[in-house]
Every structure is written in C-alpha cells, then in structure tokens.
Amino acid sequence: MATTAGQAKRFQASSESPLSVLLRVALIVFFDAGAAWFIQKALVQDFIQLAIVIGIITLMFNLIFLLPKAYPFRWMAFGLGFLILFTIYPMVFTIYIAFTNYGDGHLLTKDQAIPLIEKIKYLPEGGASYSWTAYKSPDGKYALWLVDPDGNSFLCKQDEPIIAAKPGDPGVGAADSKGIPASVEGYERLNKLLAASDKTLPDIKFGTEDGITVQISTPSLASALQVRYKYDLASDTVVDQENGDIYLNERGTFTTKDGKTIKPGFREVVGLENFVNFLTSPALRGPLVTIMVWNFVFPTISVLSTFSLGLAIAIMYNDKDFPLKKLIRTLLLIPYTIPSVITILIWRGMLNTEFGVINRILNDMFGWAPPWTVEAFWARVAVLLVNLWLGFPYMMLVTSGALQSIPSDLYEAATIDGAGGWRRFTAITLPLLLVAVGPLLIASFVFNFNNFGLIYLFIGGGPPIAGASTQAGYTDILISYVYNLAFASSGRGVQYGLASAISIVLFFIVGSITLFQYRYTRMWEEVSENV
C-alpha cells in the first residue's frame, strides 16, 4: 500500500509540461466530440446496445485521461477500449442474441418494422375515384393521367410522386377532344384497348409509399390505395383495415388467432426458446447428437495421435549425436510452417475421391480406394489424417523441448534398479513429460474442439446428414454448424438466435476446460506472485 502511494506521488512528481496537459485535454475533447456524434448516430439507427458500449468506453477514457490517479491506465487505454469493444461486448451481445429470435424474418427491431407494416396498402372495393389514361415509355415504364370526379387532373409517372398537372404544362402535350393530353414527354399514349389488355399495368402501384398511391382497379377507373394495417400501441396489436382482423404480437410476428401473419417480423426476446429448441427439437436432435459426439471424438483422437507421433519422433531423434538430426528436424517441421488454410486446401485436392493423387495411387496398387468425401466414416478418417499431418510437428517441438529438461540421472538410477526401456518410458518419461506439456495438450484439445478452419475448408462439414432440417454433415462440429446456421442460409434462412445459443454452450465448454487448465498449471499463481 505504501509503495502504491509512493508510486502515485511519483506519477505526479514526474510533472507534466503545460504542453502535454494541453495535448491531453485536447485529445479528450476531440474524442468526446467524436463519441457524442457516434452515439447520436447510433441512437437514430436504433443501435441502442452499441451506443451504450461506446458511452461506457468514452466515460472510461475521460476518467483515465483526466484523473491523475488513473495514470497507469493511460498506458493501456486504447488496448482496453478495443478489448471491450471487440471481445467483451461481442460476448455479452452473443448472450443477448441467444435469447432473441434474431434471424431471417426477424432482422429488424420493432421500431423499424412497424412503420414498414404501416406502409402496406390495399385496394378498397368501390373506392373508385379517378378515370385514367395510360402512357408507356420505350423502355417499358408507365405513366397515368388521372381525372377525379371534380375534374382535377394529375400526372403520375411510375416510381415518382403524383403531381397535379394540366394539359399543356411543361412536358405534357396539348389536350385532345376529351381534355386528355395526347402525349407525355418520353411516353407514348396507349389506346383504350391496348391499355385494358396490358398485363403489367394493373399490378403497378403509382406514386410513392409515403404519399398517395394509386392503382388501377377496373378498365376505366383507378383508386387511391388505403393503408391496410394500423398499429395500436396500447394493446400492442395490429388491426387489418380491410376486414377487421386483429393481429396479436406473437414472439416477434403479428399473428391472427387462425395463424395469418404479417411480414416483416421483428426481433424480440424469446427467453429460453432457442436453448429449449437446441435440446428438445426433434428436427435438430438427430444431427445435433451426431455432431456433439463427433465434436468430442475429433479433438480427443487428434490430440492423442499428434502427441503420440510427435513424442515418438522426439524420442527417436533425441540423441545429441544422431546423424543429420538438424536436417531431419527441419524437414519434419515443414507442415507447421505453411499457413494451415493453404495446406488444408492442398489436402482437399490430394484426397479428392475421384481425381486425387492418393486415390489414384491406391487404385493402382489395390484396385480400391476409400471414398473420402462420400462416406461418413472415411470423411472422418480423412479429417483426422489431415489434422495429424498438420499437428504433429508442433507436438514434436514441444515434447523435444520438454524431454531435454528431464534429468538424465533419473534414467541412470532406473537402469541400475533394473528397469527396462518400456518401464523407464512409462515410469519416468511420460509422467514428467505430461507435467510439462499437459497444459499444451489441453490447449490443443480446446483449439481442435473449435477447429472450424479444418472442417470447413477441407470438407465443408460433409457428407450431409440426410433428413437434417438445417444444413449439417457428418464431419460438422458445433462451431461449423453455428456457421451454417448463421451465414450459410439454406432452406430455413439464417438463424442468429439459435446459432448464438449454441455458441453459449461452446463458451461454457471451452471456459470450463480452460479454467481446469489454469488450475493445473502455475500460470495463475505466477500472475499473483510476480509482483
């Protein structure tokens, strides 16, 4: 405590020059102005959570740069800012999404969806009010000349607002015998018969969504459309103006009692629904059980196989005077030195069932080759094989490092006691080695538990599980399944909510494994001790 106080005094004692104070305050003012602008923009767009996070970071910056006591944090302010914005906030946001129905059909917020719903219009029966004449441009655009019962005339070009107009106005031709302009600039008048038989004309809504909209209702009359839905805030319902149906807010979709719905729906908190779906939905359960089991089998076998091969190599070539030791090690290290995305894609080509080199060789030698991409079993073998290739050099590196730290007198003592080679390995090498590299094995397990790159790039999760309601394959692990749900929409569309719920399950699994690892190593205590 005493040192803390002394140190704090020293921060101030290393007295700042007036220029530096000025710079600091200017920086903060500048930052605050930017943040205020950003927050205001975010609120306009309805990004409330983002606005809150930026607000928190801004507050933190102000405290850090204005309070002398917070001096040490100035050294890490920007790092902490990015950490909050792109690591902590996404975690919190993932949790939030997991409790909502966010996804296709529910992408908007309620405040964005209701105005859209209230823009939907319908053509009322018997609401005829204009007689019309149609014009068509060479590129297939239409225009209407409307006359209401009082004799007022209007011109409406497709996709433009309706304007009051008279024959002879700029761009409008002179009136014919019935008072209708013979031409409109850029358009050609259609005769009654042509207009009445035109197939597209009756579907066009003239005017703009915000203003008056007019649609042709009979061969001689056009009507102004009316707003179809009215939202009632007090009861949180929507009433259909055409037939009086009442739509209730059912988990982000306005729905009638007999199941009619209005699009778009909107994002709403749905509680545990995604988690319940994850665990109980029969459509999901089949593929999910398969994926879950494989998600544990895959990293387990991967860690065991890479560790065994890496250790075997480390032991075999551990002698100091082994010939060509350095060269062998370097060549064996090569798989580790190539970016894994590239090697995974190379293996994808080499293990191609039809044309790949491996299968061409096997076919020549045995007349048979495994259908790597077609059969679930062989696809999994292929994934494990590729991962063995990718992973053994790392294990070789870390185990040969750890082997050298085992004192050689232990082996001498064991030999004197009559222990054979295998006994020495199981009683001395392996236990001591596991103490040293155990944490790395756990880290490797966690990495492979979420090894999206391998699964996705090598085989895309395939071969597909038949009958799965969402895209899922026999080599899919949870994280690649999450990716399918969120980004590779097929059939059901993207489902951010469900995908986030599964991510949370992954958070828990990864978190508990790693916490176990921290307890197991001394890293945690070291943080506390190294004061």
Add this chain to the structure above:
Amino acid sequence: MSKQIQPNLFGSQKFQKKLSVAIRLVIAVFLILFAIFPVLWIISASFDNSNSLATQSLIPAQAGLKNYQRLFNMDPNFAFSDLSYWRWLFNSVKVSGISTLLSLALTTMAAYAFSRLRFAGRVTLLKAILLIQVFPNLLALIAIYVIIFQFGEIIPALGLNTHAGLIMVYLGGSMGMNIWLMKGFLDTIPRAIDESGMVDGASNFQIFWGLLLPLLRPILVVIGILSFIGTYGDFILARILLTDVNQYTLMVGLQIFTAGQFDKKWGVFAAGALLGALPVMITYLTLQDQIAGGLTAGAVKE
C-alpha cells in the same frame, strides 16, 4: 537379432547402436516423405501446364510456367473472372502489417504498465485480461458480424467489407497472451536501468521509449513475426467480414478456387498456394529456434 547371434563378439554393443540408428534413419525417410509430400506435390502441380488434378504426376508431363501466367491473368484462354491474386496478396500484407504494428504498440505499452507501474487492481486486471482471452472471438462470430455491420451504418469506412473494420476486430483479440509474454520479458530487464533514467529526470514515457524499447527489440521482432503470420493465416473473420472479391485477403481468395470445379483449376491454385506459403515457410525455418523458444515460453518453464 544382433544380440542373440553374436553375443560375445567384440563391438556388439556398437553394432546394435549402429543398427538402431540405421532403422531410425529409414523411419525418418518415411516420416519426411509423409511431411513433405504435399509440398512436393504442390510444387509439381504448379509447373504442370495441364492445370488438372486428374492427370497430374510428380514429374509434370508438360512442364512450364503456364499456371503462373494464368494466376496473374496473363492467359486469355483461362477464364476465371474472380481471380485477382496480387490484390489479395497486397490486402493480406496490408491488413496483417497494420494489425501487427498497432497490436505491438498497444500490448507493449500495456505490458510496460503492468511490469513497471504499481497501481490498485493491477493483478486483478491482468488476470481478467487473460481470462477473457480464453474465449476465442470465433465463438462470438455472429455478434462481431452484427457489430461491424452497425459500425458500417454509422461510419461506412469501418463497416463490413472494409479492411479497417477487420483490423479493429483483430486488435480487439490481440491483447491477452501477448501482454503476458511481453510483461514476462520486461520483468527480466533490471529495474536499475529505469532508475538510472529516473535519476536523470526522465519521464516514464522517455524511459519506456529511450531505454526499454531498444532492449525489447529482439522479442518485439519475434512476437511481431508470429503475430503477422497468425493474422496472415486467419480465415474465418476475414471470410465473414469481407464480402467483395477485391477486398479478400489471400486465404479467403484461395478458398474460392474450391468452388465449382476445383480439379480444373488445380494447377493455378497450386501456383497461388505456393507463392502465398513460401515467404511464411522461409521465415519460419530461418527463425525456428527463436520461434520454438517463444512458443514454449508460456508453459514449459524450468
């Protein structure tokens, strides 16, 4: 075998040893074949003008540089409109370079504070930063996507399909382990150096910049190279945040070869893969001792 047949011969021990070395050398040959076969294969494929997966052999039948010409769009007969290799390579180097420099700056400064300054909550904060990094940002993929989308609605230059947005996300994930490593190295630099600076009236920043940073240079280079290679090889964040072919990084760009008929673009892919991998491979192999040291520094401590 040697032991039973010639138990009494002088030198049997030596012979046994030689035999063991010979067997291990033979095994080494097979292991090395396993390790480098894909590399040999891709080198051969890149010089095979047929550009086909189905007919390629280890010694190309029609050897030549056609695939490299195709890779750089110099072959009018090879139609692959989305191909812009230089652009991808440039994007990768740009994104990884900027992220690495910025993240080095952020982590080194933070590590300095953790190593040299004493303040309330120091240990708790260090633990918290480490703990948060337990969760790879891969798991919050959807949230990151939505956040960057929202950023883009406010500041288009930071949104989806921008490199700046991608770099920000990389920076957010760069703190944890690197701070820990860097603090470890800073702790090994004697405080006497700081104190000598203090006596001369230097500010904290002057001590950091003028005295400590030069001493940190070797480790900065290693961490920097590792971090550059890591970012260069990242796939998924770049894949979801970048949507336009011209904005792709190399790893994302190479993936689009697999769409459609991979076997008909195999040679061109091989050329691109080789060019993309070689610089990283060479760097790794030259620096393998330093890198192995950096790798194990966190866990294997004596």
